[in-house]
Amino acid sequence: MINQEQAVVELRQVSKRFGNYEAIKNLNLSIGKGEFFSIVGPSGCGKTTTLKMIAGFDHATEGSVYLSGTSANHIPPYKRNVNTVFQNYALFPHMTVYDNVAYPLKIRKVPKNEIRPRVIESLKMVSMDRFLDRSPNQLSGGQKQRVALARALISKPEILLLDEPLSALDFHLRQEMQRVLKHLQREVDITFVYITHDQGEALSLSDRIAVMENGVLHQVGSPEEIYETPRTKFVAGFIGKTNLIKGKMEGPSNFVSDAGFQAMTNDASGLLGEPHVYISVRPEKLRASKEDDRYVNRLSAVFVEETYYGSDKELTFREAGGTHILMKQQQDDGNMRFSAGESVDLFFRPEDAIIVKEWGS
Amino acid sequence: MRLKNVLILLMSIVILVGLSGCGGNASSENTGAGKASPTAPSNGGEDLAKFKGETINVLSWEGYQEDEWVKPFEQKYGVTVKVTYAGSVDEMFAKAASGSVKYDLIFMDGGSVNRYHKMNLIQPIDLTKLTNTKQLIENMKSLNDKHVVKDGETYAVPFAWGSLPMMVNTDKIKEPIDSWNALWDSKYNGKIVTLDDAANQTAMTALLLGFEDPYNLTDEQLDQVKKKLLEQKPLVRTYYSGFEDGKNLMASDEGWIGFSMGPTMITDLQKEGKNIVEVIPKEGALVWIDNAVIGKDAKDPELVHVYIDYLISSEVQAQLIKKTSYGGVNADSASMLTAEEKKVSHMDDPNYFNNLVYVAFPESFEKRVKLWNEIKAAQ
Amino acid sequence: MYGKNLMLIIISIWVLLFIVLPVSAMLLFSFWSVENFQVIHSFNIQNYAKFFHDPIYLSLFGKTIKLALIVAVLSALISYPLALFVNHRGGTYKTILFLGVLAPLWVGYLVRIYSWRSILGESGFINSLLVLTGILKQPSSSLLFNSFAVVITMLCISIPFTFIPIYSAIEKIPGNLAQAAADLGANGSRAFWTVTFPLSLPGVVTGFMFAFITSFGDYMTPSLVGGTSGIMYGNIIQTQFGNSYNWPLGAALSMIMLLFILALIAATRKIGNVQAIFEE
Known part of the structure; x- marks a missing residue:
């Protein structure tokens, strides 16, 4: 964890209400120097409000x-x-591209002779130095985004806030801009606070991620932590795909679903007292056959359908409790074919079974 | 974007309202339920059916074509009298001259007849077809004829008249006023109102200066008039631009004394409770006589003659006086008026005309308009 | 496609009937002359020469420009903060406030002028108030029948017309631009002068022109509240069409006014074009 001295941004017990609507509920957040920090969540989760409070709007x-x-x-x-x-x-x-990027310097009364070299340097960083005299209306979306980046970075702020900066770009441009951003962040060594609803983007770019829902912070952690060990049902479901079955803990690693399905799980002794919890198993962790001895958990299900995705396909089953179960099948897994209504046993390892709470802290 | 829609709607309404406001003046047809009236003309064995279905297009002043006398005429002959009203001499002239509508009958002050005649907009009247002309007030008619008879042809028949006297608020001004000089009196600085009208301003000033013919001034006389009016300018509250404007000024006490547009203005103010009286100054006052004139391209001049004869009959003239308090032209109508009505319309005073000067056709409208504009533009 | 063509035809007919034809007629008239109340249909430029030779026309033209400028400047100065306020602080009352500013337009043109006369008159509202509060011992006659009254009355007419384009220009500025300026270090007034104001300038110019043109051609207001010197260029034109029956001179004076205004519009067109800035 980052200690107090290093925190560039810190929110302490922050609440934000608009009339009767509570947009942020008791939020505690600490962002360290030089971090690429993402806040993810669906729209209305409070991430933009959080950003506006950091910016001062x-x-x-x-x-x-x-x-x-x-x-x-x-x-x-x-x-x-x-x-x-x-x-x-x-x-x-x-204003032209040049004037846009020079704006923060002019406002801050930077000596005239320093402005031009700095503007050009800043635009070079985003490969836009050939467009000095263009008007923003003559630029493509990706080009505008680069200019906006150059303008925001030119006065070397301590923190750069990015509000869904890539959401208006098409898929390929978005990929390219993600690389630009990642590269830039390392180069300038500025704290990036990145707001997005795209969990994939957050996972691939960030040092740490905060997941929010309905004004509540669910979890903060590295992409791996968030993905591998989600703490709440929401985080497990929002970051990547997962299968969730409701039940409760009967021992530190003994899960029983409401329908009576039993499974060995990773250690969840902290959740023993919860009235109900969910077991979360990622689709890619399920197997249709007992691959080795570690696959001790067996879930009986009925095959429903399969969906083809090119590199892999997704099989849908229904377990006894009625929940749909997804299983990802790699191409090289061989060609298992099931017919609709066929009973299939699905296997998974205890360490791939994560127990999550219903609500965030 | 809801606001934007509201905006567009508003703008269109504004433009529409604006447009209708510009063209806004009375051009109303005289139809609708007429109040039945007693006076229908009866000319013996006349063939009443021969005009049936015809229309008379009239360009008139307000108050001259009232249902009380128009309806009975329409019913008797089965014709339609279609009236267009003009708000000012200028507007009337513009309407008649534009030629977009061919008017059969036009009303105008006798002074303007000359111009309409010169522009070939009117045709002579056949007096033999009129039976009521012998009842016209004698001295008024002879005064009028000097201006409407051209080369032995009569172009106009008088219908109504009115003077342009001085109006004085006796609550504010106690001393007796008997001269136009009062409008140059610095005692009334800022309380004098006068008419924004080039021809009549010039004529009234010429009266005061004692020029013999106030509508036929030499350039030198015009210069003197200009000097006199420039002298007056700093004392004047404002030059009013019309009947309602003038009344409004006197009613709100912005003006105490002024050059009026006629006795009607004064009687209207009296009805509002103002103690404002009419004064005919010793230098004399101007009098306009409005005439009926037949348009050059009248569809059926014979019908127009019948209508004119009807309009100057003693019955219609008495109704006109009762309704509008303009002066009537038919001497016989006096018998149908109350003493009060006779007094207000000056029908009781045959000498009233002796001190009045006919509003005639000026030597040059252009010169007077220019003179007047220069006075207004002077700093 | 068919609907679009029909629209074009209708607009063309409209323009032809109500703009091209009258203006052409006026242009033609302006080269004719009048003698003895007859229009002489022979080409000459004496009417235009009169404008430049007789000092009354040029001096009134100058006076009218000056007055219209004053009205337009004041109108913009008043409308701008009003538009800013309604847009930024209007909240849920935006539409009501907006209609409120436009309220003078719902009153007839003449009624509006007469209303101002009764407000500014000696027994009017303002004088009564000043006397009642003891500020004045007796009513002042200097509120009405002078240039001051003309300017006030014209403002009442021109402010809504100035307000509308300024408001829509301000409304069109994306809200995040002012935020971006603040974010990049500009305080309120710097952000306003570097971003909001330049972006709303086209609206200001359009509004200014609206006010200028409506005031320039207005002859009723000066003649009803302007007093003895209330004559403006429009009045001079008007008198040519009445009794003096000098339509050709009136037409020439109108053409000069029209050309002047067109030149002005052409000169300000570049900054007046809001569309160009926000076009994607």
Whole structure:
């Protein structure tokens, strides 16, 4: 964990209400220097509000936002060492690319002779230095995004906030921009706070990820932690695909589903007292045959259908409790074929069975 | 985007309202349920059916074509009297001259007849077809004829008249006023109102200056008039631009004394409770006589003659006086008026005309308009 | 496709009937002359020469430009903060506030002028208030029948027309641009002058032109509240069409006004084009 001294952004017990609607509920978050930190969640989860409070466009109803250790509650946006890349780029349409990127320097009264080299340097970083005199209207979406990045980075902020910066781009451009972002972040050594609803993007880019839902923070951790050991049903379901069956713990690693299915799981002694929990098994962890001795858990199910995805296919089953179970089948697994209604036993290892809570903390 | 729609809607309404406002003046047809009236003309063995279905297009002043006398005529002959009203001399002239509608009958002050005649917009009237002309007030008719008879042909028959006297608020001004000089009196600085009308302003000033013919001034006389009006300008509250404007100014006490547009203006103000009186100054006052004139391209001049004869009959003239308090032209109508009505319309005073000067056709409208514009533009 | 063509035809007919034809007729008239109340249909430029030779026309033209400029500048200065306020602070009352600003347009043109006369008059609302509160000992006659009254009355007419384009220009500016400016270090006033204002400038120019043109051609307001010197260029044109029956001179004076305004519109067209800035 990152200690207090290193925290560039810290939210302490922050709540935000709009009238009766509680957008953020008692949020605690600490982001370290130089981190690529993502906040993910579906729309309405509070991630954009969180970002706005860090930028200074919104203020916490309760609690405090600290920037580099000092309370920023009363610091207006223009005095914060925080810059933002907006979802729709927010380039000034009445200025050229050059003037857009030079804007923060001119505002901060940087000596005239320093401005030009810095603008060019900044635009070079995003390979846009050939477009100095273009108007933003003459640029493609990806180009605008690069200019917005150059503009936000030119005054070397401590923190760069990125509000779903790639959501308006098509698939290939998005892939390319992800590489640009990752590369840039390492180069400039600035803390990136990245807002996205795309869990895949978060997983591939981030040092750490915070998962939010309905204003509540569910879990913070590295991509591996989030994916491998989700703590709540929501995190397990939102980050990657998973199978969830409701039940409760009868021993530290003994799960029994409501329908009576029993499984050995990883250690979940902390959840023994919960009235109900879920067992989470990723589709790629399921097998249709007992591959080796570690596959001690057997789930009886009925085959429903298969869906073809090119590199792999997904088989759908229904277990005794009525829940649909997905199993990912790799091409090289051989060609198992089931007919609809056929009974199949599915196997998985205890260490692949994660127990998660219903709600976040 | 809802607001944008509201915006577009608003703009279109504004434009529509604006447009209709621009063209906004009375062009109304005289149909609708008419109040039945007693006076229907009866000319012995006339063939009533011969005009059936015809229409008379009339360009008139408000108040001259009221249902009380138009309806009975329409019913008797089975014709339609279609009336277009004009709000000012300018507007009337513009309407008649544009030629977009061929008017059969036009009403205008006798002074304007000259111009319509010169522009070939009107045709002579056959007096033999009119039976009521012998009842016209004698001295009024002879004054009028000087301006409407051209080369022995009569182009117009008088219908109504009115003076342009001075109006004085006796609550504010106690001393007796008997001269146009009062409108140049610095005692009334900022309380004088006068008419924004080039021809009549010039004529009234010419009266005061004692020029013999106020509608036929030499350039030198016009210069003197200009000087006199420039002298007056700083004392004047404002030049009013029409009947309602003038009434409004006197009613709100912005003006205490002024050059009026006629006795009707004064009687209207009296009805509002203002103690405002009419004064015919010793230098004399202007009088307009409105005439009926037949349009050049009248469809059926014979029908128009019948209508004109009807309009100057003593019955219609008495109704006109009762309804509008303009001066009537038929001497016989006096017998049908109350003493009060006779007094207001000056039908009781045969000498009233002696001190009035006919609103005639000026030597040059252009010169007067230019003179007047220069006065208004002067700093 | 068919509907689009039909629309084009209708618009063309409209333009032809209500713009091209009248203006052509006026242009033709402006080269004719009048003698003895007869229009002489022979080409000459004496009417245009009059405009430049007789000082009354040029001086009134200048006076009218000055007055229209004052009205347009004040109109923009008042409308701008109003538009900012309605857009930023209007909240749920936006539509109501918006209609409120446009309210003067619902009152007839003449009624509006007469209303101002009764507000500014000696026994009017403002004087009564000033006397009642003891600020004045007796009613002042200097509120009405002068250029001040003309400007006030014209403002009442022009503000809605200035407000609408300014408001829609401000409304069109994406909200995140001002945020971006603040984010990049600009405080409120810097953000306003570097981003909001330049982006709303086209609306300001359009609104300014609306106010200028409506004031320039208005002759009723000066003649009803302007007092003895309330004459403007429009009045001079108007008098040519009445009794003096000098339509050719009136047409020439109108053509000069039309050309002047067209030139002005052409000159300001570049900055007045909001569309170009936001086009994707």
